[in-house]
Amino acid sequence: MxxxxxxxxxxxxxxxxxxxxxxxxxxxxxxxxxxxxxxxxxxxxxxxxxxxxxxxxxxxxxxxxxxxxxxxxxxxxxxxxxxxxxxxxxxxxxxxxxxxxxxxxxxxxxxxxxxxxxxxxxxxxxxxxxxxxxxxxxxxxxxxxxxxxxxxxxxxxxxxxxxxxxxxxxxxxxxxxxxxxxxVAVDDFCPTRERESFSLVISELVSYKRIDIAIKAFNELGQRLVVIGDGPERKKLETLAKPNIQFLGRQPFPVLKEHFETAAAFIFPGIEDFGITPVEAQAAGCPVVAYRAGGALETVLEGRTGVFFDTQNPESLMSTLEELRPETIAARDCRENAETFxxxxxxxxxxxxxxxxxxxxxPQAVSSDECEKPTWTTPIAIGSTSGAQ
Missing domain, CATH: 3.40.50 (Rossmann fold)
Known part of the structure; x- marks a missing residue:
């Protein structure tokens, strides 16, 4: 045909x-x-x-x-x-x-x-x-x-x-x-790197993404947050943010990859139809903290590859971050879930x-092509979402 x-x-x-x-x-x-x-x-x-x-x-x-x-x-x-x-x-x-x-x-x-x-x-x-x-x-x-x-x-x-x-x-x-x-290009990410003590947002900075929720929550917690992306809300969000929050603007893929692979947690406060970035985070072995709605419910395994907060406001996100136990989320589980996408x-x-x-x-487009799998040599220390230890 x-x-x-x-x-x-x-x-x-x-x-x-x-x-x-x-x-x-x-x-x-x-x-x-x-x-x-x-x-x-x-x-x-x-x-x-x-x-x-x-x-x-x-x-x-x-x-x-x-x-x-x-x-x-x-x-x-x-x-x-x-x-x-x-x-x-x-x-x-x-x-x-x-x-x-x-x-x-x-x-x-x-x-x-x-x-x-x-x-x-x-x-x-x-x-x-x-x-x-x-x-x-x-x-x-x-x-x-x-x-x-x-x-x-x-x-x-x-x-x-x-x-x-x-x-x-x-x-x-x-x-x-x-x-x-x-x-999702899961094989672009390495899930076996050590985690650092910062959380990550990667997003277009537009109002419906609700990045303001993350900014307000991390203002109160005093924890380090890195925000990658740009958009009409950037100046407003930068004015709102305290010094523990860093804005990097748009970045090339190697910078995104570096941050996905070393962040302690990926913060996803909006509602997306699917949401590729939470899957990319899991491909990099990074746990996800997402609002309980939209496509994230289909890509994040609660308690295994991430956690959800129930109300779309800073207080709910703060409560979830304070209760997060990173040691219960394994990088291997995050990666294996990402590979299903x-x-x-x-x-x-x-x-x-x-x-x-x-x-x-x-036929060649659907034939099996075994990709190189991560080598899990040592347990991955996910670390804490808090500031410097």
């Missing part, structure tokens, strides 16, 4: 694009359709795939300002024509690319990272990003939601990246979804799901 792929936009290289890379490896000859594309963003796994952009891509700076052109998205998607010879479309979507028109009788399988939050849940957050966003959502949000809902009804089969997202697909689209967790397992599970629709994948 002739299979095409689609992705909401190719403007960055983050979790969604890494999922697309893995899907593309299953169909190495496939064309890819997208709303806009930033040619300065290199996505290694898409090399050799013909990529088709919508007419929106012709507008100046569209690849960087696409979020502020929301009213034009439905029209641009309608104008992006999938080839008539396509038998199946696999879309990777956190927006509205699922609304692509495909040939009659073609199968459409949507790997849904999330129903678009700016339409269904976080409109107020999105409005604060710019006047254009506020104008767009105030005037056209009902039309956009209708377009998105109707597109969802034409999808043959939904795959969600978590049960949390599957529940939201049911809530907003009245559709069932299979759950296949996204791939490997790219190899993702491809195998996705291939099995697609086989139900007679979609054959490249």
């Amino acid at each position: 002739n299979v095409a792929l689609a992705h909401h936009w190719l403007a960055s290289y983050r979790g969604g694009e890494k999922v697309l890379e893995q899907i593309a490896s299953l169909f190495p000859q496939s064309d890819i359709y997208t709303l806009v594309r930033n040619l300065q963003v290199h996505i290694p796994g898409l090399a050799g795939h013909p990529i088709h952009e919508s007419p929106l891509n012709l507008l100046p700076y569209a690849s960087r300002a696409h979020r502020h052109l929301l009213p034009l998205h439905p029209l641009a998607i309608k104008m992006l024509r999938v080839h008539d010879h396509v038998d199946a479309l696999i879309s990777s979507d956190a927006s509205m690319i699922k609304g692509l028109s495909i040939p009659k009788n073609a199968t459409h399988i949507c790997y849904c990272h999330s129903p678009p939050r700016y339409l269904w849940e976080l409109g107020a957050e999105y409005k604060r990003t710019s006047f254009a966003a506020r104008f767009a959502l105030d005037r056209v949000a009902p039309m956009l939601r209708r377009f998105d809902w109707e597109a969802a009804q034409r999808v043959t089969h939904f795959i969600a990246n978590s049960q949390f997202v599957a529940d939201r697909i049911r809530k907003y689209y009245d559709r069932d979804a299979e759950v296949i967790h996204p791939p 490997s790219a190899q397992i993702f491809r195998q599970r996705l291939a099995k799901s697609l086989a139900k629709f007679n979609l054959s994948v490249a």
